Amino acid sequence: MRTSDEERLTRWFDGELEDDAVADLLARDPGLTEEKANAVRIQGLLREALHAEEKVPHADFFNAEVLRRVEAESDAEAGLVRWSDEAEVFPRFTRFRVASALGFAAALVAMVAHTLSRPPADRSEVVNAFTPDPEVSATAEYHRSAEATVIRLTGLPEVPAGDGLHGMEMAPGRVVFSLHPMHASHTVHALADDPASLPGYLMVDF
């Protein structure tokens, strides 16, 4: 099929082809009408089932995570800028040697820190939490015999309904969970590392 035919047929399916060109197309292949009906049917199905906008799950937490990462990047970049400003006082060669030594040291520190900071296989921890109420905080601990993570929320004024907790696995061992009590201001979103993959217990402290 020639490229111009593909373009013409696409324009026809979308109702953007001139009448005389349509007549020309159909004269050459009357079977195209059925093909177009099929394409229009599928178009209808797509528009019925899928939407150009979709609610983002845990939307507040989504934004909080974006901003946390942006701030972390800005902090890291500010550190780099400070270093490059100070580095101007050294000759180029000295800068290179100092930078190499510092780079090696930083890599070593990062490696050790990474090793130390990795939670053991049977430990859970809250990586980040977001709630509009500054009085509410979240911690996590691993319940060995139940093989589940216990999410401990401190500062909630009420015991939330049983169906108020939702979990979503982001990656193996990393879960976003959200708690929606009666009062929206006490909503909690937390990102937690969890060896059992889903938080199985909820405990509330007052």
Next chain:
Amino acid sequence: MNSGSSPSKPASTSREDVGENADLTDEALVEKARHGDLSAFDALVVRHREKLFAMIRGMVNSEADAWDLSQDAFVKAWSALPGFKGDSGFYTWLYRIARNVVYDWLRKLRNRATILQFETTAGEAPEVFAAEDAPTVPKAEESPDRALERADLRRILNEALAKLSDEHREVIWLREIEGLSYPEIAERAGCSQGTVMSRLFYARKKLQELLRFSKF
């Protein structure tokens, strides 16, 4: 803030800031964000996250991965803000960043799938896309039967879309779901209008083949 690098860290952010920014245009918010106002960027995220998330979910067929990738796109957009010239609208610019994020991710996924396929025992196909079993926001107006039917239709369409090439899936999304014109799709996808029409032609043909025996 130094003008040659990413915007510096802002003083504070809160939900009220988003409210104050709600009436500003994208251009005004971008300008504030370029000067380090994170609350303005927060407002941009609120404004565009649902559209971006829907597009990415359509491309990767996984709610959890779309959630992660949408964040990646916004974070990259923040870093790239100093280079935003305003030649196109903010969302078009953001879309291109998200497109690169998604295409990179899909490429890595396929590379991993190829390795897995090599390591998998004969006849056992690797799972390329994450299972779509994460909870979604329920639609209160729908009856349970209708919601199930819609979920079923959605699953079938997503499976069919996942079998298209990335470029074909993209034009189908932009044309059929977002309803963009050929020039708009060409601008988003970074190709000519002729290429858009050609891709649409073959994408529709392939979708028809894939959905020939579906119950819908």
